[in-house]
Amino acid sequence: MTLSRILVVDDEPQIQRFLKPSLTAAGYEVIEALTGAEALKAVATQAPDLMILDLGLPDMDGKEVISSLRGWSDIPIVILSARDRESEKIAALDLGADDYVEKPFGIGELTARIRNALRHRGKNDAIPSSFEADGLTIDTIHRLVSREGDTLHLTPKEYDLLTLLARHAGRVVTHRTLLTSVWGPAHAEDLHYLRVFIGQLRQKIERNPTQPKIVRTEPGIGYRMIVDD
Template identity: 40%
Template sequence: MVLEALVTTVLVVEDEMEIARVVRDYLRNAGFEVIVVGDGDSAIASVRSTRPDLMVLDLGLPGRDGLDVAREVRRWSTTPIVMLTARGDETDRIVGLELGADDYVVKPFSPKELVARVRAVLRRTRAARLGEEVLRAADVEVDTGRMRVAVGGRPVELTPTEFQLLATLVREPGRVFTRAQLLDAIHGVAIESYERAIDAHVKNVRRKIEPTPGSPRYLLTVHGVGYRFADA
């Protein structure tokens, strides 16, 4: 009996055709099925219709830009997002992460680095779904097998990266994690990244699980060090 191989589909949203072609070719050579679109409206329609496993999203799209696409997609989908950003767009990178993007690559970039980032995000997405562990701290419950989170019995939707971050903290309430340790936990591989990305992901998780995000009860800052989950 021959089993059909599972195909991982990546949606590439890039209006510069030469960059789109290079990204497409490298991803295909890495074994991914690739869909390419060149504008924001087509990206949103494609996420709805094809349900890709991951989206590579250029923030500098004409018309409906990448931030607007990420904002719209995050209203109804947890599809992992890797952003492509210009070198000077630090503010856009942080906003994109706060909107729920999982990672970013700065232009000009190595196509091999992009493939590595895509694989890393997919790896942690799959890792978050493995096992049947149910973690509980305070009134927060994290079901790693079903990739579900509940706060006081209320379901909470998290992106794969946010889920992995919260699971890491809830697994050891009271333990202080540095930003570097949290980056290692959510990426699963030692790749260069931007530690302020952790702050953006933490802000997102707080917005979703905290009764008052500005005065957190669960996910606490340890100034000068990092973060910890409140002792149970």
Template identity: 50%
Template sequence: MPGKVLIVDDEVSIRRLLRNTLERAGYAVIEAMDGREALTGAALHQPDAILLDLGLPDRDGLGLIPLLRRDGDAVILVVSARDATEEKVAALDLGADDFVSKPFDSEELLARLRVALRHRGGGDAAQKVIRRGDLSIDLDARIVQRDGVDVHLTRKEQDVLGVLARHIGRVVTHDRIITAAWGRDEDPRVEYLRIVIRNLRQKIEFPAPVGSVIANELGVGYRLRGEG
């Protein structure tokens, strides 16, 4: 799976840490220290993924996301100390695939990157049947099974799980889930979404030590874990 990754960060020490982490995992690395270099590097090298800091010296990183998304299909993983809920939601809504807060755990970052690359390349998320452990989700037939036994879900639980499954390994914001599962004509509260998620967890999650299938990104949204 390893390919080319463009690191966009103005801090030399962070770029060095990310380079070492990525190269040990087999990735080729390109570096950029600001927005101008990022756009040039993305156009010249056509990276498979971009690790993007938001606090760049020449422009706000959020403004780069739609430009990078417009000109290519690289995975965009925001890696930033600007981890307020509003920043995370804005980055995801602008087209970022995921958000990792600084300081970060290198192994978690690599795992998030692998999942996002699989999704972008038509891996897990493109499959009609998604499997995690003994859980299988048939997106077309709307059938969910644990260890081969059907799990009864309400229509709304099916809708919400389907949204998460189609973006497996990626954070889906509350607004995106609500729009996809309820439609634009309805306006349910986030609290109602939380009730649906709670009921889903009771029906499909694993006992310890495997644990949670649906991860809560506090104040931002939910993610169906793609590994484990």
């Protein structure tokens, strides 16, 4: 069995000393980089399956690494950073990061995020003809949404919002991405508008809209669709 190769990009020695044995014990092959330049070279030459990236690197901001990579690589990127401002998370996710974990962190949470990102690698932001989550089925060929056989009647915008979340299932989709993709750039800041539509969508697709299991809120950042394993 081929081990997934994880590239850890962080200039803190204690983080590298902790992550390498922890990820190795979890069944991954680990390679390391201390700078953004080393990270870009490692992706090009060593073909890692996923990158864990700190934003505070000595030679460049981690967001520059994401921006550069997304021009030529779809490698999953999990941000691991002490920066806890929502603006930093949103910027990294909008640039193409797959997920964000704050320091200090638990290795269990990090490995769960890694598994999730690897699971969705290579899907090219496409959803299958039939997609299921917590009893909900999305039939993209016929544009039908049902729960346990009962057809749900969604408006065109509700359907577009749901399928956009499904294309990125398991990953955080920022408010700006959802607004600009579904309603256009003119609505990029209409957060209240988005919340209203998410509320309407949950009323139709969730078993209990007050405790949603399919479309989860990432406070201050966006939403994440939870998928069945």
